[in-house]
Amino acid sequence: MECSTSNDSPITCSLGSYSLEGQRVCLKCPPGYACKYRHQSPASCPPGQTTFGKEGMTECSPCPAGFACESPQILPKKCPIGTYSLEGSTLCSLCPPGSACPHTSSIPVPCIVGSYSTSGQQNCTMCRPGYACSNTTKAEDVQCLPGSYSVGGQSHCTVCPAGYYCPDTKLDIKIACLPGHYAYTGFATCRACPAGWQCPQKDGSQNTQCPKGTFSTGLQKACTLCPAGKACPTTNTNNTIPCQPGSYSVGQQAECTVCPPGYECPSITESIVKPCSMGFYSSGGAVTCTQCQPGYACPSRFEALQIACLPGTFANAGFTVSLKRR
Structure with missing residues (x-):
């Protein structure tokens, strides 16, 4: 009153x-x-x-959200950018790392994967192209290695798949390897299939060395078979050596096969091995067997063993033993 x-x-x-x-x-x-x-x-x-x-x-x-009421006797203070307060707060709180505070009157919003923020940020920062940001609370961006890429906003770099190469760490560009080339996972360029090897798959999963009797000069999906009648001593060159008469190759051979003693081999491209007839011989490497000369006996077809007839004996061409004269 x-x-x-x-x-x-x-x-x-x-x-x-x-x-x-x-x-x-x-x-x-x-x-x-x-x-x-x-x-x-x-x-x-x-x-x-x-x-x-x-x-x-x-x-x-x-005290309204977005303001701090430090003392009831003074006016509420508006929270600055990068801070926030909820209703009834005595002070503004700093926006924590890993979160964004786009509104001073709302709770912090966690950064999405592939972005980050340090403390006191109004917005999260998206990870830039060519980099990975695995931690949402720190400005730690790691550059993508060659053979991987990031288009931005990624927590990890994407590894280039096998069979493709990825030339740019900032772009999602995957280019298939050409035939005779291959790339394992995480390649920035495709590799040429080396000489002496065959690379049937672009992912390199079936790369194998050429076996003997085949060759590759490089950039090949399959090894080349050595042709019949020739020898291929090396697997990494196209050096083919023709078989000499008395030897042969049916193909896929590193060396020509020499005709064995006691046989004749008339073809250099086929495995035609004929035994010498009686009175003929071959010491090996022969196209045809040699007939025993008159006046000599040739008891073996496996070597050039010609025995001269003794007095009172004779032998015609092709005889294996000498005969007595009558």
Whole structure:
């Protein structure tokens, strides 16, 4: 109540004001206080509440989100960018690493995979092309190695698949290897199939050395078979050597096969091995067997053993033994 003079009747204090016993005038409730009851002293607003700097308030209000109410007696302070507060806060909180705070009145938003933020960030930073960012809380971008790539916003670099090469670490470009070339996983360029090897698959899974009797000069999906009638002593060159008469090759041979003793081999491209007839011989490497000369006996067809006839004996051409004259 307010009493202006000793003879006047008391006047009821207006809302937001108060008077204690014995006071002659009503007092306005100061900022930061609430005067719910006119006959009681002002009640200080609890932490996190405010009267927005106004006097004469009957109730305290929660500090609004996006503001900090450090003291009930002063105006709420707006949170700066990179911080946030929820309703009833006494201070603004710094946005934590790994999160973004696009609005000062909302809780932090976690960074998506392939992006990151340090503390106090309004937005997450997307990982740049050609780099990987595995940690959302640190600005640690790792450059992609040749044979891998990232188009941006990736936590890990993408490894180039086998059979392809990836020339640019910043772009999703996968180019298939040409025939006679191959690439394992994570190759920036395709490799040429080397001489002496065959590379039937572009992923290099079936690369094998050429076996004897075949060859490759490089860039080949399959080894070349050595032709019949020739020998191929090396697997990494196309050096073919013709078989000499008395030897042969049916193909896929590193060496020509020499006709064995006691046989004749009329063809250099086929395995035609004929035994020498009686009275003929071959010591090996013969196109045809040699007939035993007259006056000699040739008991073996496996060597050039010609025995001269003794006096009183004779032998015609092709004889294996000498005969007595009658």
